[in-house]
Amino acid sequence: MRVRVNENIKVFSGHKPVRLAAGQEVAGELAAMLLERAPRKVTRLDGEPENGSKSSDQPPASLEDASTAAEVLDWVGDDPDRAAEALEAEEAADKPRSTLVKQLKKIAEQD
Structure with a gap:
């Protein structure tokens, strides 16, 4: 899983502060945690349809x-x-x- 950070943020990962800059791409567990806990501050980069439409047109x-x-x-x-x-x-x-x-x-x- 990969996400792009939408704004400068500071999060704690493994009890350590991590500073992320707007536009930065993050992968793996940190990306999953950001998507779960701060969904408005990141944009998911993988798993989106090829045609550019949002996969969220249908409910989960x-x-x-x-x-x-x-x-x-x-x-x-x-x-x-x-x-x-x-x-x-x-x-x-x-x-x-x-x-x-x-x-x-x-x-x-x-x-």
Whole structure:
């Protein structure tokens, strides 16, 4: 997995601070962690369709526990309607992910 950093950020990886510059490409575990924890601050570089359209036009295979938070947030983007749909599905799950619920509520409540 590879991501491109959208803005200058500082993260902790292995209990050590890591500074990343806007435009920098990151791969591996750090890329996966950034996509999961800071999806708006990075852009995924691999796994996108060849034709340039977003793979997130369709919802993840499931908005249930099988989907990662990053997949859900990628599908939602900045769309309040999608956020509300994903929030409803997440809250109906056996074990709702509190961080994901908080992020979805923030997006769903945008004006």
